[in-house]
Amino acid sequence: MPAKTITEPARKIPLYGEYEVAVLGGGPAGIAAAVAAARAGRRTLLIERYGFLGGMGTAAGVTNFCGLHANVHGEMRRVVQGIASELLARIDRLDGLNAPHLILGKILAQAYDTAAYKIAADDLLAAHKVDVLFHALGAGIVMEDEKRIHALMVETKAGRQAVRAGIFIDCSGDGDLAAWAGAPFEVGDNAGSMLYPSMMLRLNGIDPAKAGEAWRTIPALMEKAEAAGTHRFPRKSAIVRPQRSGIEWRVNFTQLAREDGTAISGIDPDQMTRGEIEGRRQAVQAFEFLRTVPGFEKSYIVDLPPQLGIRETRRVVGGYMLSGEDVLGCALFDDSIGVNGWPMEQHVAGDVVFKFPPIPESRGFNELPYRMLVPESVDNLLMAGRCASMTHEGQSAARVSGACFAMGEAAGLAAALALSGNTIPRDIAVEKLQQMLKQQGAFIGRDQPVPEGL
Template sequence: MKTIEEPARKVPLYGEYEVAVLGGGPAGIAAAVAAARAGRRTLLIERYGFLGGMGTAAGVTNFCGLHANVFGEMHRVVQGIASDLLARIDRLGGLNAPHLILGKIFAQAYDTAAYKIAADDLLASHKVDILFHALGAGVVMDDARRIDALMVETKAGRQAVRADIFIDCSGDGDLAAWAGAPFEVGDANGHMLYPSMMFRLNGIDPEKAGDAWRTIPALMTQAEAAGTHRFPRKGAIVRPQKSQIEWRVNFTQLARKDGSAVNGLEPDELTRGEIEGRQQAAAAFEFLRTVPGFEKSYIVDLPPQLGIRETRRVVGGYALSGEDVLGCASFEDSIGVNGWPMEQHVAGDVVFRFPPIPASRGFNELPYRMLVPECVDNLLMAGRCASMTHEGQSAARVSGACFAMGEAAGSAAALALAGNTIPRDIAVEKLQQALKEQGAFIGRDQKVPEGL
């Protein structure tokens, strides 16, 4: 690759904080709120002009992993800050009742506008500073193990943010990678989970559509057999939103020319993925117009970006594995739980693998060590870039586990500052106690929360 030399320059210092969080998805929201709630000057940096991460920017429109199937009964096992956010979405009229997936687990749909407004309100109530429209661009290091400043690109040009502790909730592990933390990408062969282009339809006749999500897979099979349509994957998800005239559609799968998943770290692949994703959405819409109740529907929303499920996974003190998920693992340093099964987006299909149901408690604990990277001392990570194997990440990448990890990371940062130590060396028992006192469920000896 040809290069040019950029002249050295002095970069304006945007601000100095105790905690700086990169990324405003579920992990970033919870991390920023937890740190600010503990009295720490906190800044949340987000590339878009709204919060929610893939849940709003990629149009996911439903929370997964908030619930677990505990010995055959559904319980909402992710509490704490997530409960506060959901209550705010509900007060805005934007939260659906939980709905059953595959007959085994609950997900919970929401209105994206309500999510954005509720998240703004949640952060404002805890006095979190927010910097929107700021794209992380690199770091300046104090030394090989300590970050001095995060560089961001804004409409005002490049600026720098200093903090005592940084939390990487970027999803892609950008901050950790720039700081020199080791990371992994994909499975043993470098293959990642496939991205999707979500979209929403309006104008559905709910009475005619009925439980169309039950019949659409068979209609897809018939259409392919007749040669009228071809679909990029099996396992299409088409479900109603809060208003029954609006449905969300998860129907697409984006691949490279060689058939492997589009790489969300490569600009050219992302560009092609966005264009092809919209083409696939248009083709899916054409098919859905043949489904009873959808004849007069129209696409009301194509999200700002492609839905990326997996890129970098930063190496920490422990990598959560697929075996941990299926075996409902426990950890002495648990800081939250994940109730979602393995959800592997493989070529042409989506494969779910559950713990034994109803024989098991249905959730695995999340160890603090998966939030602490190797080689960088004033950094934590939370969300889908945390320390997990490819198989473990297929489960714990979803919003429920991200809320839990984020709340723990923000609380850990505050504890480290209070004890004048680094996050790796905090007393995990104090972190666990603080989380429990603030309403989080971390597993261990706690009673499983009642209700949905």
């Protein structure tokens, strides 16, 4: 029988550079981590597989910040501040930021223009002198010993290259770096199911006066179309909302499943291939239905994003795993480094199920413990973003961009503190980290007053 493997000859890998902090992944967590580390005076490299930043927010066309706000005793407040505020201000100066809009009558989200996000993120990193390496896909690591990463391997158009760093921060979304380093992780609900991915799309050519608040009427039109047998939809809950210009709307009717009905896996290349193709097919079907909605008759697809929108893959096990109970109970933690105001958002088969803390009785946000950023068994590694230490239920809430900004800023600053104290991230003085975060404008909960305004 033919061999099932190929032996690659040993080779010397060119060293791209040596840094104090290397961040893998340029989504909200990676942007904030790199800026925080560089602002603290550490030579920092941000590595991104695409030619732009923003993560799922740009590469998957999400076009919507979730989790920046919380419903605090019935009043909306923006609870994610710090570096996120610097980025939003830059997007706003480019006229690319919408006013926050209400979701389900209970929580705010904030739409943005993806081009403005990309440009603003470039500007933010340049202002803080972060080195950036685009078009570089993480491909593996070399360990110094059982507990310490020596170098990260990346594949580029120049071939395979190596990056050395004192501390690495995994903001890959999929926990790639942590998994390669041998850190323990979980996948989905540990029973073969993950939050379902989606394919976003954007439409142009809408008549805003005629469309009105179409997002209120579309669910009934969907039910009518299914009853008539003219259209079928992969999930009940649809997103159809205007962008900054009323002639452009973002759309998500899609849900990507395997043949057995479980979610497409974002860490299986064969499944991802199937998901991309099926996602575009579903997007076209959604578009064909929307052309029957008043105001959308002359609309056209202006953008299908570079990739499928992935919500959950690996979740790295750290010193604490944020749970669904923590989210619904608005949990407090002595080692809080930020907050999450987004509810549980469970993308289950055929639907999206939201679970909120009690409103208006509760303060509407949970704190995020530093321990969820520190993996077990690897000493010079932190993680931030949707691959941080959370249960399947907890991750359904704190995976969104607001919490990712908060986690990333804390991870970058923690890396700088560890380097300055000649220690490992697990052993830094968390009180010092909290003090510095607050001094730099972050809201971490604890004894701070809740920020005013939106």
